[in-house]
Amino acid sequence: MSTPVIYIVFPFVLSLLLYFLQKRTRLMIAIGITASILLMLFAFLQNFGAVWKIGPISIEIKTTLAIFGRSFALGNQDKYFLAFVYFFAALWFGGTHIAQISSRFIPFGFAIIAVLTAALAVEPFLYSAILVEIAILVSIPLLLTPGNPPGRGVLRFIVYQSLAMPLILFGGWLLGGIQASPSDTARLLQAVLFLGIGFALWLAIFPFQSWIPQLTMDIHPFVSGFILGMFPIVTMLIMLDFISGLVWLRESQYLQPVLTLVGTIMVVSTGVWAAIEKDGRRLLGYAVLLESGLAILAVSLQSQISVMTLFVSFFPRMAALALMALSLSIFINNGTIPDMDHLSGMIRKFPFASSGLIVSLLSVVGFPLLGAFPVRLALLEQLAVLNPIIAVWVLLGLVTFLYSVLRLLMQISKPESIGWQRGETIGQIIFLVIGILVLISIGVFPNFFSGQISSLFLNLPILR
Amino acid sequence: MDHWINILPILILTAACIFIFITNDWRRILIAYLVIYISAFVIIAQYWSFTFSLVKLITGLMSLVVIGISINRYYSVHEKKVKSELVFRLIALCLIFILVAFMVYSISNYLSIALEIVLAALLLIGFGIFQLGITHEPYKIFLAILVLFFGFELIFSANESSLLVNGLLAVVTMLIALMGSYMIINEFETGDE
Numbered sequence: 001m002s003t004p005v006i007y008i009v010f011p012f013v014l015s016l017l018l019y020f021l022q023k024r025t026r027l028m029i030a031i032g033i034t035a036s037i038l039l040m041l042f043a044f045l046q047n048f049g050a051v052w053k054i055g056p057i058s059i060e061i062k063t064t065l066a067i068f069g070r071s072f073a074l075g076n077q078d079k080y081f082l083a084f085v086y087f088f089a090a091l092w093f094g095g096t097h098i099a100q101i102s103s104r105f106i107p108f109g110f111a112i113i114a115v116l117t118a119a120l121a122v123e124p125f126l127y128s129a130i131l132v133e134i135a136i137l138v139s140i141p142l143l144l145t146p147g148n149p150p151g152r153g154v155l156r157f158i159v160y161q162s163l164a165m166p167l168i169l170f171g172g173w174l175l176g177g178i179q180a181s182p183s184d185t186a187r188l189l190q191a192v193l194f195l196g197i198g199f200a201l202w203l204a205i206f207p208f209q210s211w212i213p214q215l216t217m218d219i220h221p222f223v224s225g226f227i228l229g230m231f232p233i234v235t236m237l238i239m240l241d242f243i244s245g246l247v248w249l250r251e252s253q254y255l256q257p258v259l260t261l262v263g264t265i266m267v268v269s270t271g272v273w274a275a276i277e278k279d280g281r282r283l284l285g286y287a288v289l290l291e292s293g294l295a296i297l298a299v300s301l302q303s304q305i306s307v308m309t310l311f312v313s314f315f316p317r318m319a320a321l322a323l324m325a326l327s328l329s330i331f332i333n334n335g336t337i338p339d340m341d342h343l344s345g346m347i348r349k350f351p352f353a354s355s356g357l358i359v360s361l362l363s364v365v366g367f368p369l370l371g372a373f374p375v376r377l378a379l380l381e382q383l384a385v386l387n388p389i390i391a392v393w394v395l396l397g398l399v400t401f402l403y404s405v406l407r408l409l410m411q412i413s414k415p416e417s418i419g420w421q422r423g424e425t426i427g428q429i430i431f432l433v434i435g436i437l438v439l440i441s442i443g444v445f446p447n448f449f450s451g452q453i454s455s456l457f458l459n460l461p462i463l464r
Numbered sequence: 465m466d467h468w469i470n471i472l473p474i475l476i477l478t479a480a481c482i483f484i485f486i487t488n489d490w491r492r493i494l495i496a497y498l499v500i501y502i503s504a505f506v507i508i509a510q511y512w513s514f515t516f517s518l519v520k521l522i523t524g525l526m527s528l529v530v531i532g533i534s535i536n537r538y539y540s541v542h543e544k545k546v547k548s549e550l551v552f553r554l555i556a557l558c559l560i561f562i563l564v565a566f567m568v569y570s571i572s573n574y575l576s577i578a579l580e581i582v583l584a585a586l587l588l589i590g591f592g593i594f595q596l597g598i599t600h601e602p603y604k605i606f607l608a609i610l611v612l613f614f615g616f617e618l619i620f621s622a623n624e625s626s627l628l629v630n631g632l633l634a635v636v637t638m639l640i641a642l643m644g645s646y647m648i649i650n651e652f653e654t655g656d657e
Contacts, residue, residue, distance in 0.1 A: 068628040130632040137639040141646060146653040150602055159596050162609050165636070166616040173624060 003048050003074035004065035007039065007082055008118045015110035025103040029096055032106040036090035043082035048075055072121040080311060080457060081120065081237060085113055085230070088318050092226050095322070098427045099222040099329040104141065109226065111138050116234045125245065126172035128238050132202065132231075133165040139227055143219050151218030156211035161231075164201035171195035175246075192249070195242070196258075202235040203292055206265045213273075213285035221281055221332065225325025228288040229318050236295055240307070243299070244461035250302065259300030264393050266293030271400030275407075280331070280338030280357060283404065284324050287364045290401055291317050294379060297394065301382050307460050309378045312450050316371030316442050320363040323435035327356035330428055343408070345416030350423040354412050356432040361405040363439045365398050371439040374446035467510065470580040473503040477584055478561065481591040485553045488545060490603070494532050497607060500588065501525060504618060507580045511622070516630075520617060523634045527610055527641030534645035535603055553598070560590040577622045588615030602651070606644030613637060 014035055021028045046052055052059045063075045074082070093106050112135050119131035136158065143154045171194030178187050199205070204212050216224045243250050270293060274286040291313075298310040330353040331338040336346065338357075347354040359370065366376025376398070384391040424432065442449050480499040487493060505521040545553075564586040572582040592612025599605055617633055624630075 068626075068631070070626075070628050127629065127632065130629070130636060133636050134632070134639060137636070137643050140643040141650075144647060144650045146650055149651045150647055152600070155600070155602065155605055159605065159609070162613075162640075163596075166613065166620070169620060170616070173620065 001052075001059050002062035002065045003078075004072040004118075004121055006042065006061075007074055008065075008072060008114050008121065011035070011039070011110045011114035011117070015107040015114065018107040018110065019104070022103050022107075025097065028103055028106050029093060032093035032096075032110070033090050035110075036086045036093060040083050040086035040090065043079045043086065048079065070127065071123050072118060073123055074117070074121045077460070078120065080453070082117070083453075084314060084318070085117070088229065088322065089113055091322055092222075095222065095326055095431060098425070098431055099220075099326055100333045101220055101222050101329070105223065105226075108138060108142050112230065116230060120234060120237055120241075124172075124176075125238070125242055126169060126176070129165045129168035129172070129198070132235065132238070133162060136161045136231070142223050142227070143215075145220075151214070153211055153214030153216070153218035157215045160201050160204070160208055160211050164198045167194045167198035167201070171198060188248075199235065199239050199242075200262075203232055203239070203296075204289065205262055205292065205296065206269060209266070209270075209289050212289055213277075213282040216281045216285035216288075217279065221284060221325045221328035221338075224281075224284060225321045228285070229321045232288065232292055232295075233314055233318075236292075236299075236310075240299065240461040250462075256300050256302060259296050260387065260390055263293050263295075263297035263300055264390055264397075266290075266296065267394050267397035268400075269397075271397035271404075274404040275400045277404055278340040280328055280343065280408070283361065283408070284321075284328060286401070286404075287321070287324065287361065290364060290397070293397070294376070294394075297383065297390075298379055301379075301386060303382070304460070304462075306379070306382055307462075308457060309375050309382075311457060311460060312453075313372065313375040313379075315449070315453075316363060316375065316439065319371055319435065319438050319442070320360040323356045323432065323439065324360035324364075326428070326431055326435065327353040327360065330424055330432075331357075334423055340408070340411050343412050345412070345414045345418070347413045348416055348418055349421050351420065352422075352424050352429050352432040356435060358405065358409050358412065359436050359439055361408070362402075363443070365402045365405060367402070369440065369443045371442040373443045467580070470507055470510070473506045474580065474583055474587070477503040478587060481587065482554065482557060484591075484595070485557055486545075486550060490535050493604075493607070494528055494535075497528055497611065498525065500611060501528070501614070504584050504588070504614065507584050508618060511578055511581060516621075516625075519630070519634065520614070520621070523637045524610070524614055527637050528607075530638075530641040530645050531603060531606060531610075531648075534648040537649070557591065557594060560594055561587060564590050575619065575623070577619060581618050581622055585615045585618035588612065588618070591615075602647045603644060606640055606647070609640055610637065613640070 014031075018028050018031060021031075046061065048061055049063050050061060052061050064071045064073045089109060093109065096103065096105050115131055115135040115138060119128040119135065122128050122131060140158065143157070144150055171191050174187060174191035174194065178184055178191060201208050212228065216228070243255070249255060267290060270286050270289040274283060274290070277283055277286060295310055295313070298306045298313070328338050330350060331343070331346070334350070336342050336350075343354075363370040363372050366372045380391055380394065383394060422429075477500055480496040480503070484493050484496045487496070501521055501524040505517055508520065509517040564583070568579065568583045568586055571586065572579045575582065588611050592608045592615060595608035596605060596612065599608065613633070613636065621630060621633070
């Protein structure tokens with residue numbers, strides 16, 4: 001038994017089996033949640049590479065699997081990713097029924113996670129580009145609504161993400177050739193340029209970010225939350241692995257200024273666009289872009305603490321995204337378009353969904369005592385030490401984003417003639433309340449939260 | 465060029481690219497793509513092993529068939545292009561091809577790949593990117609991605625002969641065709657999410 005079999009082959013086979021159980025929705029959801037929780041617990045509790053004892057039976061858990069001369073490796077350094085991904089997979093699969101989306105979400109979700117895990121595990125790094133492309137293609141059925149033509153955002157998502165594959169493959173191949181003669185700086189620069197553009201396309205980094213708000217407008221918010229939660233995090237981890245693996249790159253004098261500049265532009269431009277945005281679905285897209293910008297800034301700091309901050313930030317990021325996606329789904333499922341005009345006074349009709357939307361957006365901005373506040377504070381502190389001007393610009397971007405959230409709050413809490421109602425179902429209320437409480441608890445007890453998962457941070461990528 | 469006779473398939477490939485921009489009929493468009501794949505196969509078969517080249521050809525043709533079956537079932541009307549649009553497209557495509565002609569020699573030397581292969585690859589990549597930039601129809605977008613990836617494979621597989629990489633690239637090609645076909649069918653399907 002090996003970890004790639006458990007985390008790549010098993011989820012993929014399970015996705016194929018679940019695909020044929022689509023008519024039995026409840027059974028499928030139950031299997032999906034149970035399998036995700038078991039896989040999460042296994043990553044959290046089991047030491048990879050050691051022996052797994054179940055009563056009298058002992059099974060050796062190997063960390064590599066060789067296929068066609070190439071290997072897939074999932075060691076202890078990947079435990080955080082695996083536990084994190086399957087925790088949120090369980091949440092997302094659990095919310096399928098509540099968000100009223102197609103049951104095919106679960107098999108496709110499992111397949112996407114399996115392929116993305118393979119992308120992270122494959123060695124050499126070159127092959128991950130092809131596997132991410134396969135995951136993108138597998139996600140297409142989730143983005144479509146029967147009887148409707150695909151939106152412009154969906155098509156752009158496919159085009160932009162697909163363009164990344166040849167660039168990364170080619171850049172990786174050039175880089176492989178240079179390793180024989182590392183002094184060839186011209187070729188080195190070309191390889192980094194190809195890889196840089198490829199990663200920029202994957203992560204929707206400025207100036208390739210326009211498709212994200214369009215995609216969130218075109219597809220169901222619950223699906224966009226899942227897709228935009230998983231893909232940027234996995235590609236970010238692949239990028240970190242890549243930077244960590246090349247000493248000359250992480251010691252390059254250009255890496256930090258380039259990443260700082262790109263991250264700052266992303267945060268400020270996203271804040272400005274969000275400030276004039278009127279649709280909640282597009283705000284979800286801008287929230288993802290803001291998170292990506294801040295993640296790049298964390299990478300640019302190239303310190304052990306900044307990498308730790310980045311990894312810890314994935315948790316509130318995903319929790320906020322899940323809460324936002326569920327809140328928006330509730331509005332849409334009840335026939336309310338989540339824009340400024342239609343959301344006016346909705347706090348009286350959908351008090352929990354409205355609160356969920358506002359709390360999640362406030363958390364993304366880093367509002368005090370909410371999930372992302374400790375990581376935003378840590379990032380801003382480190383940025384202020386390194387470059388105070390950049391810190392001010394980032395703060396400006398966050399304040400402009402906060403302005404858009406406050407504008408939405410004012411609109412959503414406008415006093416209307418109707419009295420207080422409860423438009424959500426009990427199941428939806430439970431999920432929303434848990435989501436809000438999780439974000440508040442992470443914000444109020446950050447040390448307790450990071451202490452619980454500290455055992456997963458033993459082998460983080462080295463950026464300096 | 466190693467063999468000047470290869471100018472013929474390259475000219476045919478170029479003509480097929482131009483023809484795709486001129487015509488509105490999806491059947492003719494698919495035939496033009498077929499011609500592109502066969503022309504490129506004629507070139508690569510001279511440099512790579514026959515079986516390896518055949519794999520690329522068959523994967524490409526299968527993907528065209530998959531997309532073609534879906535279009536055949538669901539698409540009947542096609543929009544007509546106005547003259548100014550045609551002129552713009554042709555001029556833009558010609559500019560791309562001229563740019564390719566200027567770059568091809570240095571790229572061929574740089575990558576140590578035969579000039580014919582690089583020329584065919586760059587023509588396809590240029591055509592694919594341009595097509596992706598101007599079209600809104602899903603099937604044309606998927607065909608453009610297919611041809612773009614095929615152009616890239618011509619360069620990439622010339623140096624990377626790994627079985628896993630080429631197998632995965634074939635999987636990607638087939639998945640693109642399947643998902644493109646799914647997207648076309650889905651548009652005309654009835655029923656709720």
